[in-house]
Amino acid sequence: METFDYLVVGAGSAGCAIAARLAEDPAVTVALIEAGPSDHHISVWMPIGMASTVPKAGARNYGYYTAPQDAFNGRQSYQPRGKGLGGSSSINGMVYIRGHRNDYDDWARLGCTGWGYEDVLPYFRRSEHHEDFSGRDDNPWHGGAGPLRVSNLRSPNPFSNRFVQAAIQAGYAANGDFNGAQQDGAGLYHVTQHRGERWNTARAYLHQGDAGDKTLSGRRRNLSVLVETEVLRIDFDGTRAAGLTVVRGGVQQRLAARREVIVSAGAFNSPQLLLASGVGPAQELLDLGIRVVADVPGVGKNLQDHPDVIVNKQVRSFDLFGHSLPGFARLSMELLRYRRKRTGMPSSNFAEAGAFIRSRQGLVAPDIQLHFVPALLNHGGDKKRLGHGYSCHACVLRPQSRGEVRLRSADMREAPLIDPRFLSDEEDMVGMVAGVRAIRRIFAQQALASAGGRELFTDEFGPGEGHQQAIEAFVRERTDSVYHPVGTCKMGVDDMAVVDPALRVRGVQGLRVVDASIMPTLVAGNTNAPAIMIAEKAADLIRAGD
Ligand SMILES: Cc1cc2nc3c(=O)[nH]c(=O)nc-3n(C[C@H](O)[C@H](O)[C@H](O)COP(=O)(O)OP(=O)(O)OC[C@H]3O[C@@H](n4cnc5c(N)ncnc54)[C@H](O)[C@@H]3O)c2cc1C
Numbered sequence: 001m002e003t004f005d006y007l008v009v010g011a012g013s014a015g016c017a018i019a020a021r022l023a024e025d026p027a028v029t030v031a032l033i034e035a036g037p038s039d040h041h042i043s044v045w046m047p048i049g050m051a052s053t054v055p056k057a058g059a060r061n062y063g064y065y066t067a068p069q070d071a072f073n074g075r076q077s078y079q080p081r082g083k084g085l086g087g088s089s090s091i092n093g094m095v096y097i098r099g100h101r102n103d104y105d106d107w108a109r110l111g112c113t114g115w116g117y118e119d120v121l122p123y124f125r126r127s128e129h130h131e132d133f134s135g136r137d138d139n140p141w142h143g144g145a146g147p148l149r150v151s152n153l154r155s156p157n158p159f160s161n162r163f164v165q166a167a168i169q170a171g172y173a174a175n176g177d178f179n180g181a182q183q184d185g186a187g188l189y190h191v192t193q194h195r196g197e198r199w200n201t202a203r204a205y206l207h208q209g210d211a212g213d214k215t216l217s218g219r220r221r222n223l224s225v226l227v228e229t230e231v232l233r234i235d236f237d238g239t240r241a242a243g244l245t246v247v248r249g250g251v252q253q254r255l256a257a258r259r260e261v262i263v264s265a266g267a268f269n270s271p272q273l274l275l276a277s278g279v280g281p282a283q284e285l286l287d288l289g290i291r292v293v294a295d296v297p298g299v300g301k302n303l304q305d306h307p308d309v310i311v312n313k314q315v316r317s318f319d320l321f322g323h324s325l326p327g328f329a330r331l332s333m334e335l336l337r338y339r340r341k342r343t344g345m346p347s348s349n350f351a352e353a354g355a356f357i358r359s360r361q362g363l364v365a366p367d368i369q370l371h372f373v374p375a376l377l378n379h380g381g382d383k384k385r386l387g388h389g390y391s392c393h394a395c396v397l398r399p400q401s402r403g404e405v406r407l408r409s410a411d412m413r414e415a416p417l418i419d420p421r422f423l424s425d426e427e428d429m430v431g432m433v434a435g436v437r438a439i440r441r442i443f444a445q446q447a448l449a450s451a452g453g454r455e456l457f458t459d460e461f462g463p464g465e466g467h468q469q470a471i472e473a474f475v476r477e478r479t480d481s482v483y484h485p486v487g488t489c490k491m492g493v494d495d496m497a498v499v500d501p502a503l504r505v506r507g508v509q510g511l512r513v514v515d516a517s518i519m520p521t522l523v524a525g526n527t528n529a530p531a532i533m534i535a536e537k538a539a540d541l542i543r544a545g546d
Pocket residue numbers: 009010011012013014015033034035036054080081082083084085086087088089091092093094095096097229230231232264265266267269273351412482483484485515516517526527528529531
């Protein structure tokens with residue numbers, strides 16, 4: 001049996017970061033185990049490649065569907081999840097956002113000592129190499145020397161700039177840096193890209209995009225990267241995590257951990273792996289015939305995600321992505337340009353611009369985030385609508401609804417049961433309606449309205465702000481996830497906590513969870529940078545012997 005000091009399950013946003021940081025100590029050995037393939041593929045490194053990976057399940061996307069959602073008139077929610085080196089950072093929208101400082105101060109208030117904003121800021125900075133501060137370390141918010149490349153958009157779409165202008169005309173402040181002093185306002189997003197290519201965590205922390213590096217690990221001798229290797233369960237010696245059972249090339253084998261097993265399989269698969277291995281609510285496990293190693297009632301509970309609705313406007317402009325003959329001709333030219341210079345439309349992350357806004361007075365922080373996309377795009381069907389246009393998403397930043405992840409069976413190769421229970425708390429619907437109204441106010445401003453076009457699917461709203469009931473019906477029909485599930489192995493000190501503030505799993509030894517699933521509450525923003533921050537901090541906790 002092969003033995004390593006640390007076994008890391010899942011080479012996603014957090015997994016790549018924690019494995020690489022632990023392997024900085026030449027005296028330890030680390031194995032990073034990933035179910036999916038290597039990330040050396042054009043659909044990963046060319047930003048618009050996500051148009052091929054995200055819409056459906058495939059080699060690089062689990063493409064899960066949830067249980068039918070009552071508030072969506074029984075529709076299932078679609079939950080893409082990255083599979084392969086880089087995990088979801090290989091298929092995500094590349095928007096670099098950390099959330100609001102209050103989010104982390106709230107974690108600290110919940111008992112997660114050491115996770116307040118001032119505590120985590122150094123880890124965001126340590127991970128980041130922002131092109132505006134390259135090689136420097138003198139900005140209070142940004143890093144200039146970390147592994148994760150963060151850039152300004154190389155070729156922002158003219159309509160993304162129009163969106164920012166329209167938002168300003170609608171009364172929102174301009175904001176050139178959502179991760180700086182203020183989150184409020186509208187602006188272009190910073191993206192996890194370098195020289196026009198996606199910078200996922202495999203590039204950042206493992207191989208820097210060097211396709212010649214067959215080790216996939218940056219040629220580190222003490223870091224073994226095992227792709228196409230699926231972890232079936234954690235093996236326990238009593239209550240100590242002693243190793244893993246994996247399947248590789250159709251053959252089952254076991255790996256042993258001298259020090260620790262670290263689970264970084266993401267918000268759906270981390271709780272799934274704990275449950276399949278006997279760590280979770282005892283009765284749920286017994287019902288499925290799973291031997292209970294530790295009764296930890298919180299595993300899989302507390303699922304939180306940003307509910308997201310999109311408003312579209314059809315506009316005849318070939319600057320916008322779309323399905324038309326002139327559009328395809330334009331895109332062909334843009335692909336040639338991208339091949340030469342890594343600029344132009346293929347370097348787009350689609351969600352190019354956005355805003356953090358407050359839906360009413362008296363709030364201490366923005367409660368709604370907007371993502372503007374220079375394409376006609378929708379959750380679920382209607383993806384192949386002919387013509388061109390733009391879209392804007394609105395999501396509720398601090399949803400109150402809570403869902404769960406459970407097992408269908410003890411077999412990790414079967415998809416888990418996912419039930420986010422979207423909009424089950426009425427507060428969330430109030431936020432969604434406010435978000436739709438904010439988008440329509442922005443669309444009506446001169447900077448966008450002067451391009452003409454017509455809104456889709458909003459005819460029933462009526463004049464002005466629109467009828468409340470009609471907007472609610474629209475929200476039920478068209479809302480889905482913006483792909484930020486968290487919270488299913490929550491960190492904390494209460495009875496439903498799965499990990500303690502050092503990310504150690506309760507009731508067992510030698511086992512941690514390090515990924516987005518440990519967030520006790522969802523941060524107000526996109527979740528890739530926070531998942532990486534969690535791994536950066538976890539590496540220090542482990543090295544300090546906590
Ligand atoms: C389509 C999409 C768009 C998004 N857009 C953005 C964005 O623009 N900005 C942003 O900040 N966030 C975005 N997100 C969210 C963000 O990418 C995720 O929150 C983040 O990547 C989660 O990191 P993680 O480490 O928790 O999990 P993941 O990155 O999902 O990693 C989990 C890894 O574990 C592996 N794994 C799972 N089970 C097993 C097993 N049994 N054996 C071995 N390996 C296993 C998986 O294959 C995967 O590689 C997006 C997500 C998606 C899906």
